[in-house]
Amino acid sequence: MPTPQHPPADDGVEPPAHPTTGSLERILPEATLARLTQYLRALNTLQTQGQTRTSSGLLATESGVNPSILRKDLSLLGSYGTRGVGYVVTELAEHISKAMGLNQQWRVAIIGAGNLGRALSGYGGFRSRGFEIVALLDAAPDVIGSTVGELTVADTKDLASVLEATAANIAVLSVPGAAAQGLCDKVVECGVRSILSFAPVVLQVPDGVNLRKVDLATELQILAYHAQNIV
Amino acid sequence: MPTPQHPPADDGVEPPAHPTTGSLERILPEATLARLTQYLRALNTLQTQGQTRTSSGLLATESGVNPSILRKDLSLLGSYGTRGVGYVVTELAEHISKAMGLNQQWRVAIIGAGNLGRALSGYGGFRSRGFEIVALLDAAPDVIGSTVGELTVADTKDLASVLEATAANIAVLSVPGAAAQGLCDKVVECGVRSILSFAPVVLQVPDGVNLRKVDLATELQILAYHAQNIV
DNA sequence: TTCTGTGAACAGCTTCACAGCA
DNA sequence: TGCTGTGAAGCTGTTCACAGAA
Incomplete structure (x- = not known):
């Protein structure tokens, strides 16, 4: 993986903020960002296949990662899954896109x-x-x-x-x-x-x-x- | 099918692995590998500029990293520097090339x-x-x-x-x-x-x-x- | 029960600080 | 004195294991 190497954009640094109260933006680790793009791609694929739901296990396989780190990554964005069930494909894709700044041109x-x-x-x-x-x-x-x-x-x-x-x-x-x-x-x-x-x-x-x-x-x-x- | 691939690491002079571990393969961390290529590039530049010696400080600046990690990286390959002096450009480049498998075609x-x-x-x-x-x-x-x-x-x-x-x-x-x-x-x-x-x-x-x-x-x-x- | 969300243990990488040697 | 080489500390990211919700 390409190594990120910009000087630590050190600003005030807030400890990870409350999940729901937007203390604006939480900082996502570089490694997480790289994986989020893979999840997005996998979600796209699932969507075109007509799937409406998915689980961390399936999505992880599709993305080539392990389910644990996937759930950890997603938990950094908030709680958008349903325990015992999984994630809604379109909804999750939307959340990831938003977190990554991809819903602007x-x-x-x-x-x-x-x-x-x-x-x-x-x-x-x-x-x-x-x-x-x-x-x-x-x-x-x-x-x-x-x-x-x-x-x-x-x-x-x-x-x-x-x-x-x-x-x-x-x-x-x-x-x-x-x-x-x-x-x-x-x-x-x-x-x-x-x-x-x-x-x-x-x-x-x-x-x-x-x-x-x-x-x-x-x-x-x-x-x-x-x-x-x-x- | 049977295709000739990896030219056997013939080239008899395997640099003796780490003195402590008898293990043949000194495994270099991925992050180190990425930086080694940068050092190589920087050494090339220095060489074309006619420099014959360099130090971890200079080489680190040229490579966009800090001197500490550079010395750590190089120490994984062995001790090819001289304390109080620095490194010989061509020699160091040669060692890195060899460690990375770049002296074969x-x-x-x-x-x-x-x-x-x-x-x-x-x-x-x-x-x-x-x-x-x-x-x-x-x-x-x-x-x-x-x-x-x-x-x-x-x-x-x-x-x-x-x-x-x-x-x-x-x-x-x-x-x-x-x-x-x-x-x-x-x-x-x-x-x-x-x-x-x-x-x-x-x-x-x-x-x-x-x-x-x-x-x-x-x-x-x-x-x-x-x-x-x-x- | 199933599968998410997460604290805690773990592993790996980086930085620090200094001992060692020319 | 100057700069390398390296243990140790610190930090970041990953995996584990389980509590918690549907």
């Missing part, structure tokens, strides 16, 4: 229209989950102006105006390592505070900016380690 | 030649780290036979023979969710025991097969959670 700008950027802009899994790709940018003259799906590739020189015009609130960096920090800084300057980077470099961002990293070479290297060791 | 087959598959096959970060893309396969007739870089897209119907002919020992699944489990099974049948999947589904693999997952939609969803919570 997110506007994503993809910076870097190389192979990876184009792949991401065409990925169906995004739109179906509330993420709209609103811009695709690149620095290469021969790419700028070309169309990818329904998008026209814009010039990274116009980054600021594009981000403003599209009201993007998430940026994806799919650019070479050497260009990443500079573009990252610009994006942050423009007020975007959530960044997903595929660049194989360590990026510095100010406090309050959320950065996640996906590192493809790292994934293969970890695989190689296991491959050489297991049996 | 890994042969990667990419299954799914859609946008993502093509992006992966062209990603420079792989080859430079000992991963050679030896095959690219797809099921779509209009894609089969086309060339991507130096590769010709093969038919997934011929998966078994292609994997055997290329002696692939790592498979990357960049196919739609619906096709993933079937292809995964086939790959495992062919003797490949290391799989990196980008498919947004839970895959079942037998014991002894190493599966890693990268889930792009999950990454954005986690980002969305933080975006809605951090003011």
